[in-house]
Structure formats: C-alpha cells, structure tokens
Amino acid sequence: MDDSELMKQGLYDPRYEHDSCGVGFLVHLKGERSHRIVRDAITALNNLNHRGACGCEVNTGDGAGVLIQIPHEFFLEKCTPWGIRLPGAREYGAGCLFMPKHPDQAIHGKRLFEEIVVEEGQRFLGWRPVPTSNHSLGASAITREPAMAQAFVGCGSGIDATDQFERKLYVIRKRFESALNASGMHGYRQFYFCSLSCHTLVYKGMLTPWQLDLYFPDLREPSLRSSFCMFHSRFSTNTFPNWQLAHPYRMIAHNGEINTLRGNINWMRARETLMESELFDPGDVRKLLPIIAEGQSDTASIDNVVELLVKAGRSPAQAMTMLIPEAWENHQSMSQEKKDFYDFQSRLMEPWDGPASIVVTDGKTIGATLDRNGLRPSRYWVSRDALVIMASEVGVLDIPPDQIAGKGRLEPGKMFLIDLDSQRIVDDEELKSGLAASRPYSTWLRERRVTLDGLPEAPYVPQSDAESLLRRQLTFGYTQEDLKYILGPMAKDGLWAIGSMGTDTPLAVLSDRPQLLYNYFKQLFAQVTNPPLDPIREELVTTVSTSLGPEDNLLAERVNALQQISLPSFVLTNRDAARIRYLDGWRGFRTEILPMLFRAEEGSAGMRWALENLFRKAKAAIESGASILFLSDRGTDAEHAPIPSLLACSGLHHFLVREQIRTRAGLVVESGDCREVHHFCLLLGYGAAAINPYLAFESIERMVAEGQLEGIDTGEAVESFIKAVYKGVVKVMSKMGISTISGYHGAQIFEAIGLNERFIDRYFPNTPSRIRGIGVEEITRETLTHHCSAFPKRPHARKSLPCGGQYQWRRNGEHHLFNPETVYTLQRATRSGNYEVFKSYSDRVNDQGKRLCTLRGLMEFNFDQRRPIPVDEVESVDSIVKRFCTGAMSYGSISAEAHSTLAIAMNRLGGWSNTGEGGEDPERFLPLPNGDSRRSRIKQVASGRFGVTSGYLVSADELQIKMAQGAKPGEGGELPGHKVYPWIAKTRHTTPGVGLISPPPHHDIYSIEDLAQLIFDLKNANPRARISVKLVAEVGVGTVAAGVAKAHADVVLVSGHDGGTGASPLTSIKHAGIPWELGLAETQQTLVLNNLRDRIVVQTDGQLKTGRDVVVAALLGAEEFGFASAPLVTLGCVMMRVCHQDTCPVGVATQNPELRKRFQGRPEHVVNFFRFIAQEVRELMAQLGFRTMDAMIGRSDLLDMREAIDHHKARGLDFSEIFHRPVPGQTVEYRRTMPQDHGLADALDLQLLQHFAIRRILDLPQRVRWCPAVQEEMATKKVVPNLSEVEIPRAELELPIRNVNRTLGTLLGSEITRRFGLEGLPDDSIRIKFGGSAGQSFGAFLPRGITLILEGDSNDYVGKGLSGGKIVAFPPKTSTFRAEDNVLIGNVALYGATGGRAFFRGRAGERFCVRNSGAFAVAEGTGDHCCEYMTGGVVVVLGPTGRNFAAGMSGGVAFVLDEAGDFGVRCNPEMVNIEPVDDPEDHQVILQLLREHLENTGSSVALRLLGDWDDAVRKLVKVMPKECGRDLQDEGRARLHPEWVVNAEAAGQTEAADRQIEAAGVPHG
C-alpha cells in the first residue's frame, strides 16, 4: 500500500488518531541482567492483552513492543556472522531501522545513514538484518510491514564519555531524519529508527502482545539479557497499519493522551532559535531541528522533547517534572522550595497536559510518572528477590504472595524511579526535594520575580466614556442580548448564563446577520480518548495564573528565565493594562503598542495592509528589544474600524512563530470586541497571554448606572465579571481535559466552520476547517457592517443596540428553525393528524432558499441518477418507524407525564424511547391495563449513574453510554435542587431538594480501553441488550467512532452540536461541537476506511425535524435517527427555553405538580409525528428509486451541493469532503451487516452459571413478573409472588482468579436479577471465594444475594454499580506485609453503587466510592477524591485518605479514622462539615460495620479499634454534607415547595413502587 492511501481523504485526517494502552516495566533492582526479565515482561504484556485492541482482523494488533538494555553478549554472538566487530559494551550504539521493503529504496537510506555517521566522526560498524517471522500476522499488518535492520555505530576517537557518545548518536539520528525529509526520496517516510543508543534497544511493531516474540525470534534467545524491560500494548482508535506508532519510543512509553499537543508543538518550534547548549558540539544543536517532527503522534512528540532535554543534560526525572508537573499551584502542604522549583520550570516550558501514565528510561534509571489528575492506573509490586514490576494493572505476573515485599500505586503527579546505579527505589519526595535543591531557585525567584502588583503605577489610565459608549458598542457588534444574557449574569452573579433547548440558529457562515469572527470557531472537547475534568469539584488541579514576557534558552537553567511578569490571571483591569502599556524600559521591560485598526474606506485591502504592517512593526520592535507586544483597538472612529482582535492576535502569534521569535515577547490584547467566555478562550488559545476587555467593563458600568444590575456597585460588578470569565475559561479548558492556563495558552483547541483555506493557513494555521468558506473579504465586510451601524452615512443614529435574536426568537433578529410558524403548524398537524398540514410544516423547515440555517439546507438530491419508483413499492411506514428513537431526556428534567407519553408512543410504534440519565421508576416496567408500556427500551448510563442498578440494566433493550451531549459536550448534567422533588430523588437514589451533579467524565472511562471495559461490563450486565455509545460531532469524531467500534459497541450515536437540553451554559450551547452532517459523514468515512462499518449501527440526532433530514442522514451513513425537540413540540413544548427554571408553562419540562396539570400531550401526537416523518421519507425514497432504507445508507453520491447559491457567505462553501465515499476494497460494507463479538464466551461467569450449586438456585421458581418485557421466555415457568415461600439452597464455591478475568459476577448477577427481580435473593445465598489478582470491574452491578470474597488484590472498578451484593477483599493469608499499608484495590471502586456492602482490608486507589448512592463500605486508606459526588450510603475509612475528600458530596455519610489529626487539610469543605462522632446512632453504625469488617477480612485495624473503642471514637471524624441536616432539610423543603409534602403521592408513585425501589437500593442488615 502506498503512503498516499494513508493520507487525509474526505473528512478523515490521520492526525486525529488516538491511542491508549497497557504499559509497564519490569526491573531487577540490583541490576542483574537476565533473559528471564524479558520473558516475564512479555508474559506480563500478554496479560495486558485486553487493554490493547485489534481491528477488523483478529490477528492484526495496534502495536506492541519492548525496550531493553543493549544485550551486549547477544550482539557479540549474532553480529559476528555479519562481519561486524563490536567494541566493548557502551562503546557502540545500536538501533533498529525500519526501511521500505524495496531493496533499492532501502539501500539509498542505508547509504545516507552511513555517510552521516562518518561525517559526524563516528565509525560505522555494519548492518544486521533483524530476523522476523510474519506468519502469524494479519493481512493488513503484512501490507505495511517494513524491512528491518539493526545498525551498529562505533564510538569515534574524540569521545571519551558515554553521555557524549549518546548525544552524538542523537545528532546522527536527527540528521538522518532531516536528510531523508529533505531528499524527498521515494518511500522516505518508511525509514524510521525505533531507537539508536548505546544504552537501550527497542523491539516493536504492529503486533498483538502474543505475536511479539513470535515475530522477533531474537526475544526468545536466552542470550538476550537485560536488567529491565519496558513494555507496551497499544489500543488505537484506527486500524490503519502503521508500524512506527507502536510504543515504546526511544525513551518513553505512554498510556494516555496529550491534550495540549498543538500548542506544545508550536511553542517548541517557537523556542528553537533560542536553544543553545554547551554540552553539544558547536553547531550540533542546529542539526537537531526541528525537535518535533511534524505529523507525529502525541507520544512521539513528547518523546522527542524528553530526548532533547535528557541529552542536553537534564535527568529523566527533571525532564518529566518539567513536562508533566504535579498540581503545585494550589497545593497546601507542598514545601516552598518545591513550589519555587516548579515555578521556575514553568517559565521554561508549558505543561503537556492530559491523562498520562508515562514510563521513562535513559538506560541508567527507569521510572514512571502520572499526570496531575491521576487519570491512568499505575500499580507496582516489589518482590523479596529485588524484582520491581510496574504496570497498568496488578496481577500481570504470578509472584507467590509470600514473596511480595510491598504493593503500591502511583499517585497523581507523583514519580517512581529506580536508579540502576545506586540500585534502589527513589521515592517521589526524595526525588523532588533533590531536584528543588539542585539550584538556588528560591533565591533567584526572591530576587528577580516581577509580579503585576509590583509594577509601577501608570501615568494615565484610560477612562470610560459614556458619551460614545453606544457608538463603540455598535462598532464592536454588541446586541441587547450581549447585555442581557452575557454581561448581565456574569456581572451580577459571577456566573455564566444558562439556557435550554439547544440552538436552532444558522451557523455563522450561513447567517444573514454580520457575525463576529469568534463565531466561526467551535470549541473542541474530550470524549472517550481522554476525559474532561471537573474544574469545580476538582479545583485543586486547575490554575489561571500565567506569566508574560520573553522566554530564555530552554536548555539552560539561568536566572534570566525570570525576566517575566507573573500574572495572577489573564484578565487585566484597565489599571493593570495601563501599567503594562506604560512600562517603558522599567527593569528592562519594553512594551510596544500596536494598534489593531484599519481605514474603513479601504475595505479588505486596508485590513490586509494593516495586518501586514502590524506584523512588520512587531518584528522590528522585538528585534530592537521589546518584550511585550500590546495590541489595542482603542481609537476607533468614523475613519478607523477595528481589526477583529482574534485575527490580529492569531495572525501575529503565528507570524512570530514562523519567524521563530515568538518566545521573545509576550502578547497582550486590549480589545473592545471580547466579552464572552468563548472570546477569551479563543484569544488565549491563539496566543494572547493577557486580555483587557475594556468595552465589556464600560458596558457593565453603564448597566450598573442604569440600574439594570440591582444591588451591586460598579466595582463589584466588574469583579464578578472577571471571576465569571475565569470560571468560564477554566470550564472550557476542562472540557478538553486541560487544567492550566499556561497549557491552554496557544493550544488552539478549536475547529473553524466556514473559513477558507487561504485565510486559515495565513492566520490560523493548523486549525481544522473542512468545508472552506469565507476569507478576509467577507470578514472585513462584516466588520464594516458593524462599523457602519455606529457611523451611519445617514445622520439618523441608532438609539439602542440591535436585538440580536440568537437566544430568543425575534422578528428582526437571527433566524430560528423553530419559530412561531413552524411550532404552530407542527402542533396543529400532529394534533389533528393532518398530513397536509404537516407538509406545510416541513416545507417551512426545509425551505432554506431564502434564509439558510443548516448545512443540509444547502444540499440537494440527485434525483436523476436512479429511476424513480411508485411510493407503494417502498418499505412501509411501520417498518421505517422502527429506526426512530426519541432523545435522552431524563426523568427529572422532563415531567413524568411527558416522559411516559414519549415511551408509550415509541413502544406503540416499535421504535425506541430513552430514559435519559435519571433512572426509571420500576413501576414503568409493568404494562398498563390497555397494553401500553411505559418502559423505555433504551436505558442510558451516564456519568452520574443515577438509578443504574442491576434491575435497570436488565430491563433494557439497549444500554446507551453517554460520552457527551450535543448541547454541552464535555460537561456533566446538573439538576438544580429545586427540581429534585421527592419522586425524582427516589428514582435517582438521592435526597430531595439537594442538587445533583453528574461528573464531566465517566470516572471509569478515561481512555478508549476503559470504554471497551465499560462496554464489556454492560454486556455482562445484560447480554441481550445492544450497547450504544453516544458521541458528539467534532473534528476527529470519526476516529473516536472507529475506536468505539473496536471496543465492541453495537451502536454509535453521533449527535449534532445543536441538540436540546434541560440546562447548559450558553457558551456550550452556541460554541461547542459541530453539525451532525459533518460528524456523521466523518464517522461513516472513517468506519468504511477501516472496514469496521459492517459491525456497528450508526445513529444520528440533533435538530432532525423532517423526512428530508432523515433521508440526508441516511445517505450520509446513518441507519437510525433520533429526535427530541420536535417530539416535545408535538407534546406542547413552545420553546420557552426555561427548562432549567422548572416553570415550563405547558407541563413538559417541569416537576411542579401545578404546571404538570397543564400537560396536553398525548401519545397519538407523537405517533402521528413519526408516521408523518416516515411517510415523507418514503416519498423521497420513491423519488430516489429506493425500495428499502438499507439500500440507501451511505449513498452520499446522491447528494449534491445546491447550485446557484447567492448568499454572499455561503458561496465559498464546498461540501465535496462531506460527500466523499472511500472505497478501500471490493468487499467493504456501508452499513451494519454482522454482529460484534463481545468476547463473553471466555467469561469465567459462564463456568459459574454451569456450576450445579448455582444451577440449583437458578432453576428455582421465580419471583412474580417484575418486567415482563425481558422475562418473556419464562412465562411458562412457575412464578411465586414471594420468595420467602421457597427455600433457597446455599451455594458456596472456590476458584482461582487472575487479572484477565474481568467483570466477575456480573453475568451471574444479571441472571439472578432477571429471574428474581429487583430484590434479588437473601443475603449470602451464593458465596464465591477467589484467590489471586482480580481483573477490572470485579463484582460490577452485583445484586443482592451474591457475595464475592477475594483473597489477593484487585484492579480498578471493584464493585462498580454495586446493587445490593457484597464484596470482601483481603491480602493473601500468606503475605507478610502490613495489609493496611499496602494497596489492595485499584481506582474508582464502588463507582455509582446503589446498595450493598463492601469490606476491603487494605488501601484503595483514587476516587473510592465516587457517586456512591447507597453502598456501605469499609477500606483502610484511600487515594484522592474519595467520596466524590456521593449522594448516599456510608463509607468508613480506617486509614489515611488522599486530597479532596468529599468534593461535591451531597448525601450519605463518611467516617474517617484520623490518627494523625490532619484530615482537615485533605478534605474539601465546600459541601461538607467535619464533625466529631458523638451521636450514639453513629456509634452503632460504625461498630456494626467494624465487626462485619473484622469478621469478613480479619482486619487487624478493626480488631485494634474494637479493642479500645473509646480511644477509637476520639480519633474518628464524621463527614456530613452541609445540606443534609435532616430536620433542617425537611423544613427547608417544605418552605420551598409546600406541595411536596402533600403531592408526593399524587405524582403517580404507588407504595408498591416505593417498596421496590427501597428493596433495590437500601442494603439490609
């Protein structure tokens, strides 16, 4: 296959590939070299197989590899036959070179290399072909298999130190890479050095772990010895064969993802000219450029930088602390020296932010580090015979329990290092104190640090000018909505405004109204491959501080690096801006002021000229010593219009990057046009370090003066506004998983829609923009339209701002697809059942001839390509409606009436309704007397896991994992306290009146292999349900979808950005995500390219409104279609957009019983709607000549862009990439034709189900039918109303277990639930004891009646979603370490548990009991973020906890043994109080749990505490949510909502249902 086939095509772009993986190393502490280390490492790698993935062929892996020491003896033996005479160990370097298969091409490259070696003064020793055996490989791996040879380079004469030689080898390799690129030689991309070093050697390839040593016979040679071995197994989202992307790289292997990559690459490029190092020979540093090769993966890029830093003299540990610093800024207990160290490093390098578990080695030390959030698992064991094993999971290697000296895990931001020279483990504290003391950082900082407060006062601060305010507001395109929706709420409450029901306005490029340049950009966000963060509950990892000024030489550590101004934040008040503006040489700081203005009459030529002039002036200023560039658009008048500040800022930033002088000056923007959070994000993301939004300040001042912001003065209002900007920007960063402003700075995490290539390449390079569009001409025109409204040619001046109409429909405002006419006609059509009226509705929506709104509006069908057929030959309405679903709207967000009406309608049609994330009342599982069913066939599993019990999962036909939501991708849902009525709280297992938070990420999905794990869990929890993954369209979503397909999901849903919502920040509604047309097309193309399309259903949604929309979606590749807003409109919704206020006047999106009485919707209306849609689809299919939907899927060749578009902006759009149809092979499918293999056949649970003792229980008469829809086949079996009538035989089993046995007990649990209902069986009916290391998700969703006992240890997600079962874990009886000091279970244990009990004798990892809503749990120590978002249950921690305990905890209670008395600093007091344990009831609870803990695990801590209870009580503290003082709360609730007290019953909750919920959720005992 040729290179070009791998390249970008259609919407697919290889740069969005993601990977994630299993990683680890094995090392002998005493440096003993043996072949066993390599063998064991490969064994361990094989046990991590499930963390890797394979694509369309089972025998083509995504990559596996090992990194070892140079096996000198082995080479001596193997090189002689090839005539290579090796000098002594470390006197030669070796490395494996991938080459083109074609011998001629290979020989060119080899020659080139040999020449370079000689030119660099080293000796070339020879080539050894690497023996390989590809018989086990899949076809696609073989097509791209390179030839391989090991190169040997002898040390030249002038070199006496290995470090110096190592540097030389580095220079040689970099020169070789540059020379290849420059040569343009055929196949040059296929040359690739896995490594070239005198210390280490890499073997890797596009292999599965089990193929690794089959492919490389070298690895099986006993003489191949090493004292350590780093290993890695890769899970890539794509399957394109690429051997180079396998890990380990030259120094690191990585599990995770770098979110800030684009910025990091730009910054590295920018600082290249400043780099100098005495360690390198003169001129050698220049030979290394570019440091980061273009077009590589994130890991390869970071590897390049680590390599540079280490070769230039820093230790691997220091390099890693520079790149991935721990969260030091807000750390309360970190020493000042360490903070100073980090502070200093931050001046040289911005963080490479993102989830990362990185193992690093330079051959002399080997270590591992974890990102500041601790988002990847990293566990280690140390054995008595000096073996250390570190890996993503425990149990990858069998080591007898009595041989284990200790078990631990890497904590967030911490490092773990083995020094092979001193033969010992260096812990994080020692390591970092050592680094902090290595230079006088603190002294330097004390002497040289410049803070904003320390700057001299400015001689003049620009004053507000009320007179010209309106005129300037008009110049910068302000509307009334900017004041009402943006500035108002920000200035008044310090919050961003919330909105509902998504957006249905045109994209900026389709809008008739002049748009700000900002509106053409959409925020990117994390989904699946990396997690978004929670900047509110996990504030301790975020920071807004930044610094302004020039950077110093990266390769040196000098005091010069401190020639920067430390800014506490990126928003400058007028006073601060003036101080920077007038620095004028103070302490060497010189500011150059660059006006962002152009002459209005000169139009776009004037704008272009002004920009070029600005760039020229900036360059000249830097060259003459300016260190701060101050862009300002003050001074607009009738002649001078402002250049959009984003354009000036980004254009200048990239100009300076290209000129390689960017790091010599900082950028400040003083602009009138930025006012929204999105604007600040864009300016930061495209290079501004600080921003002064002076016009926003003045507007706020005016609003205060006019009394529009009651109760606050100007100072407070401005302060609130700035605070709101911080919060908002941090929130937007967090959506991408970035936690620091310095990481976000210049990271350009955006994509553009509707900007043409020339414009993007010139001013916003490397920003994806895929449908082309407008350029400088049109941007100027829009700017001038604003300018003209401020300085009109006619003298009649405006007295007020234009209305806007973005957020609310206005007749003179922006166009909305849902407007009075469409809402009215749709309601009339569906209520009357009149198809003619419906046609008039859909005509209004579809006819975008005059007012463009959507991309699909610009598409048209190629009717003449196929012969039309009569409509009656087309697939029936009844069959088409089965492809329709309603959107995920939670019970809680919408009313019970609306929710169940939708469900009834969809069940009547045979379509799908969706629970949303709020759980489902079990009452609804039972059919109504008239045969209607209120059960939602799709059950959603969102990050909050509300009401996700075993019963909930079993009752589903589809389980949908919500990764993101169109209206607010990257954010969690929130249900405000006033909407949490008692019946809602009951369904969600929470407390009434207390607001509910869904975490932004699923805490069990931080990367793609985690998603695969959750899919596996859910498949176990209900093997009959299909598993769906909901994504939101953004650039790269296709790649993510390919990963989802490889993770064995049955359905992938690609949502548009415009979907409705109960409540979401307006910033997210308007500026995050892209239309589904783009996302769907990219998904289809990528899946087809990867030959994965045949195994997964593709669904789409997002403002689908008509049959035409459905047909467009089908042609672009969707098989199923979701609708949410439109069905709600049929039920009476009139687009009030107040869902978040609980005041919906039509009873749809409210829980208020009074308002719910007004609900007018009927299932018939919804049924009419869907049948009308289907009828429209049929009519179009007939015209297109399709008899079946299946035949139509993916036929994008039948779509065209509408000709004769006379819209001045839309003219430049080009949809050819959307309509692109990849044809990779003859047999490729364009729709789903085969099922996924979920790998359940290997599950240990199948053995359990076969076991006679368990069979005996399963064959018992069953409980009364609790959900007939999922119990059909049992109809004939005997059912009993009450289990107490039957005697339950006990089952006791014992089995070994290892880490590959994942999701244990879940399948068994689902069978129990299916048969015996939500109550499960009596406690301890089935007891299964395991010995060994359990795999992930041990005991997930375990229902009542099952007890799992684990002697050994376990990986992540123990007891996830525990639904009444019991889990006990303790270390092996034979182990000798102290159980309470060692890590027993992994991260995120008991996530979303709703009931049951768990006892752990040992420590747990991060996020123990996150989102627990009912389980009782005991552990002997935990990591960070314990009890986060907890809403119920009891947690007892008998040992030290990590930081941020109880963040967002709104229910339940925790007891912590605080022996050191310092628990207070590690607890997040935002929502909880810490109290002494003095309530006798509490004593009873704790005593009971301690006794059970002792009895189950034999805990010595429990024994000790019970032995001296009085003493124990003094050391225990109680952590209690503030809102949860019971009486207080009830009283408050009654005051807030008197109707709750009386109406709880009336809300359709029967006592029976209450009992069922209680039975499912509340543990017994």
Add this chain to the structure above:
Amino acid sequence: MGKVTGFLEFEREGAASRAVSERIRDWKEVPLPVDGALLRQQGARCMDCGIPFCHQGCPLGNIIPDWNDLVYRNHWRDAIDALHATNNFPEFTGRLCPAPCEASCVVAIGSEAVSIKLIEKTIIERAWEEGWVVPEPPASETGRSVAVVGSGPAGLACAQQLRRVGHRVTVLERADKVGGLLRYGIPEFKMEKRVLDRRLAQMEAEGIEFKTGVHVGVNLDAATLRAKYDALVLCGGACQARDLPIPGVNSRAYTLHWSTSRRQTGELRENRSPKPRPSAPRGRKSSSLVAETQAPTAWARRTVSIARACTSLRLSLVRPTHARPRIRGRNGTTSFVYPAPTKRAVSVSIRLARRSSSETTAAG
C-alpha cells in the same frame, strides 16, 4: 426577564371602567387609569418566552417581552424607548389595537394572557406625563423632500420616520383635518382626539409640514406633485367600508359603524354639547350594527353610546375565521392586508337590553 414565577403568582387584571352612569353623559374614553404597582405585577406575569408568540402576533413586531420586563423592573424610561423602537404611536395602538398579541400570548395556554395592551398604553401615557416624549428633529438635513399622501396612521408613521432621518416631509390630507382614520374612523370614546393632536404637535415640532384640503388627483395633479418633491409615498386610506358578505347588509335595517363614527366626530367638531344623543336611526325600537373586528368586548362597549335611543340593538361582528391581518412593510409604512380567500364572515349577534351594563353582557 420578567419574574420567573410571576405567571404563577398573579392573576390577570385589567383597567377598571368608568361607571356607566357617568360615561353615558360624555364622549370620553371608558377605561380608568391604572395603578403603577398593579401594572408592574401584570408585567411580572410575562414569561419572557424563547419564542415570544406575542411578538410574532403583533402586526408591528413590538418587542413585547422587553418592555413587559422593564415595567416589572420599574424602568419606565427604558420601556418607552423599547416601545418606540418598533412603534411610532403606542398611544394609538394601546387604545385601538385588537391585541392579537394577547391572543398569541403563551401564558394564555394555561391561564389568561398578559395584559399587554394595557401595559403598552400605560407606558406611553406615563411617558407623555413625564415629558419624555419630545420632538426629535433630525441632527442634519439631507436636503431631499418627500410628500406623503394621506395622514392616517400609516402616513403619519411614515412621515415621522422620514423626517427623523433628515428629509423635508410634507403630509397632504384631503380632509379638513389631519388624522384620517384616527380622526374620522375612531370614535371619541375609544380614543379622544386630544391624543391625536398631542402627537401631531410633536410631529410639527419635528418639522413636518401638514397640508389639509389637498385632494391629490382632484385639486392637485400628480405631475405637479412629482415635480415638486423628490419622492412620494402614497398612504391613502380606505374611506369605504369593505363589502361584508352578509345577506341584506345593504338594507336599511343595518347601520355600518363607519358612518356613525364619522357623524359622531363631526358632531364633536361642531362643539355640540356632549350630551347623550341618539346616533342610531331615530324612531326605531331596535337597530342593527355591523362591524368588522376581532374584539367583541370593545365593540359592545361602543354600542352603549349608540343604543341609547334604542330599546334593543343587534350587533353583528364579522370576523375573519383564521387569517389574521398580515403586515406589509416596516414600521411607519404599515398596512394591513386581509387575504381575501380566507375571509369568511361569521355573524355573531349580541342582544343588549337598553341601558344595560354592556361589559357583562358582552363578556358572554
């Protein structure tokens, strides 16, 4: 943004009417002024909808939620600016408009509509009282001249807009007084003529020239007109009741309201004493009146003054069944267009006992 829960807390309340005994003695308007606090509550009932159907329902496109909110928050000065932004003469529409906005109000789905029309009227009356309505002559002159033919609401609004951007504007009116429908079509009890005169004074102060007694095409030919002015706007009125498709409508048994209105206004102008006077055909025991409207209540009130001399009166209202008047053009040049095919006359009759309390009857 109104009060979020206002529509749940407050009921709709309107203006009280003057006592029947009092108002049969004069020609003056019927409703009493309302209390500011009451009005703020009424403003609080507005839900500030995502799609404000009232704003769509309003032929002028008044941004009703905006000024409802400003009234609720007691920002009367801003409220009149917001109102004037789409409406040159709120004091006319606040009295005369059949208020399709209220018929479209979303609150009306579950309860009674927001009292939009009352709020509108009160805002402008307050503005006049406070002296906020002042002449706004243009900052500079364009040097161009425009003749506006006809001085009805459309002509006046058009003239004001043109003047404010700096054109020299002359309004030509055929009748002896300026106002067209406003003067000769609207009876005094619905809108006292002082309201019109107040506005005309402002317009004159802005520099608009009014010429009455100019009947274009009769005593002034078009060619002269075109030669004299740079532009012409034709805003001629109907002057004729539209044909109502009711059998026998032209018989003597019916009186069309248009004719009574004109007579009444004429009587007023002649300074006859405002005593109760029979305006229906004399000597009849009963009378029929035909009007085309959408607001029966208002017309029931009106009948009081006509019915004085009759023992009973039959009021026939003709309503277009579903087509609302559609609007053409922007503010100032508004004209109502009734799509002919959709108009279907439906006659509704209300019987009134002599000197009964009209409101209660009419409400039924």
